[in-house]
Amino acid sequence: MTATRMKFAIDDGSTNVKISWIENGTLKTVVSPNSFRKDWKSAALLRGQAVYNYTIGTTKYTYDATSDKALSTTHIEYQYDDLNLLAVHHALLQTGLTPRDVEVIVTLPITQFYRPDDCQRNDERIEAKRRNLMRDITLNKGELFRIVDVHVMPESLPAALSHLLNSNVNEFTKSLVIDCGGTTLDMGVIVGEFDDVSAIYGNNEIGVAMVTDATRKLLAAADSDSSYLVANELIKRRHDADFVRSVINDESQIEEILRKIEIKIQELGDQVAYEAKKFAKNPNRVYLVGGGAHLIEAALRQAYATLGDRVVTLDNPQSALSREICLYHAETEVEQVASPQMVEVGDDE
Numbered sequence: 001m002t003a004t005r006m007k008f009a010i011d012d013g014s015t016n017v018k019i020s021w022i023e024n025g026t027l028k029t030v031v032s033p034n035s036f037r038k039d040w041k042s043a044a045l046l047r048g049q050a051v052y053n054y055t056i057g058t059t060k061y062t063y064d065a066t067s068d069k070a071l072s073t074t075h076i077e078y079q080y081d082d083l084n085l086l087a088v089h090h091a092l093l094q095t096g097l098t099p100r101d102v103e104v105i106v107t108l109p110i111t112q113f114y115r116p117d118d119c120q121r122n123d124e125r126i127e128a129k130r131r132n133l134m135r136d137i138t139l140n141k142g143e144l145f146r147i148v149d150v151h152v153m154p155e156s157l158p159a160a161l162s163h164l165l166n167s168n169v170n171e172f173t174k175s176l177v178i179d180c181g182g183t184t185l186d187m188g189v190i191v192g193e194f195d196d197v198s199a200i201y202g203n204n205e206i207g208v209a210m211v212t213d214a215t216r217k218l219l220a221a222a223d224s225d226s227s228y229l230v231a232n233e234l235i236k237r238r239h240d241a242d243f244v245r246s247v248i249n250d251e252s253q254i255e256e257i258l259r260k261i262e263i264k265i266q267e268l269g270d271q272v273a274y275e276a277k278k279f280a281k282n283p284n285r286v287y288l289v290g291g292g293a294h295l296i297e298a299a300l301r302q303a304y305a306t307l308g309d310r311v312v313t314l315d316n317p318q319s320a321l322s323r324e325i326c327l328y329h330a331e332t333e334v335e336q337v338a339s340p341q342m343v344e345v346g347d348d349e
Contacts, residue, residue, distance in 0.1 A: 005148070007103045008095075009326035010088060011155070011319070014073040015182030015208065015232060015291055017091035018319040018340070020326035025335035027326060029319045031342045032091035035070045035229045036061050036083060040140065052090060053140040056082050063090055066227045068220075073228075075183065076204050079108060080125075080132050089137055092145040094343050103149040105325055106133065110179075110186040111202030113154040119200055126152045155179055156186045157197060158328060159289040159314060159321040164193050167285070171195060176283035178300065179321075180272055180292030183207045187279055201279045206271050208292040211235055211264045218257045222250040235261060235295075268292065269299025277303055286311045293317035316340050 011018040020029040040053040041062040052063040059082065064070060073083050088104065107113075108129055115122045130150040137144065156179030164175060171192045179186040185206040189199045212231050219234070220226040230247055237243045238261055248254050273296070276286075286304050288297060293313050301311050314320040319340040327334060 005101055005103060006097075007105065007326075007329055007331075008092065009322045009329065010091065010104050010106045011322040011325070012079075012084060012088050012091070012106050013181050013183075013291065014075075014078050015212070015228070016318065017087045018322040019091045019095065020319070020322040021095065021097075022326065022330055022332055022334060023097075025333060027323060027330075027334050027337045028095070029316075029323055029338065029340040030091065030094045031319055031340055032087070032094045033065065033229050033232075033343060034073050034083065034087045035063060035065050035067060035227065036086050036090075037064050037067050037069045037071055038062075051140075052093070052142075054086055054089070055138045055140065056085060056135070061086055065229050066225055068225065068227050070228055073182070076109070076112065078183070079112060080128050085132055085135055085137055088133055088147075089139075089144050093139075093142075099143045099145045101146050101148045103151070104133065104147055105151045105153060105329055107153055107155045107321065107325075109155050109181075109184045109202055109204070110157070110188055110200045111184075111204070113152070114200050116200070116202075119197065153325055154188075155181070155184075155321060156289055157188045157190060158324050159317075160190065160287040161194060161324050161328065163287060163312065163314065164190065169193055169285070173284045174198070174280070175285040175287060176276065176280045177287045177289065178272065178276055178293075178296075179290040180268075180288070180296050181207055181290045182209050182212070182292075185272060185275060186290075187276060189280055189283065199279070201275070203275060206268070206275065208232070208235075208268070208295065210268050210271075211261065211295065214264045215257075215261055218253075218260055219248065222248050222253040222257060224249045235265075238262075265295050266299070269296040272296045273299040273303035276300065283307075284310065288313040289317045289320045291318040 009020045017032045054061045112125050133150045175190045185203045187201040215231040216226040
């Protein structure tokens, strides 16, 4: 990496963008939530806070962390549209670095990156992702990073690279990687230390959005903020009584809301476990990554009970993929790895 052409590894998921880079020997990671709506926000209302008003073509967008009018990103088309372009540029600004020419390494869900029929690269979709991120975008009263090159990698599988290299696996070991994200469930079977990818599977209808959408409806019924960001934070911090009371206005509904969230989490875990066992009945290891990893962990440990501690939830699973991609493409030595930082709403799990 050079000062003029830094590289950023970006796992640009539908709920959050995870961005990693190397700065003075330290691998840094920021998790930037996606919460954009159309039209611009007035700076006068924000008392000195940064305002992010963007324009793509003739359409104006703004970053609005808690807006219940935030545009949905929980669909596969997000990978190729304005919201993806917004999310990547907004995440770059959250690094705190001075805007400059940069190269980015971004991701596509497995079923978009590979053709399901023959496990070969889907060059058409990969190129569509590249072209989308090379489009023009402007920031009102501000400067953006200039993306001069885009590389695309598959989601989930590279996240387990370091673990595989340090786990004494042999050429017969089959590792199942399960990535439960906001919109998609991606799975792949890796042979050995990454000698081969023997099978892939993706489902665009299973993801944390199942829990998020239900939580938004519950919050709205309790006269509370029902934005995607608040709903996801409530799911993550549902055991924090003070936080729960701070976001649910009708306190008489708290117990019922938490009960229904737990039911939805169980349903998500059961669906993922069912799909996993159907896809890979007897893997030697299972690695859980993605923002939903902690939500599905209990169900997967039960589904693969004979594996015991070989069912592994990676450290900071939400941002594991961007960190591993950054390490894989590193051109300078990494001396330490900093804890991931979540923009505005707390640290990564």
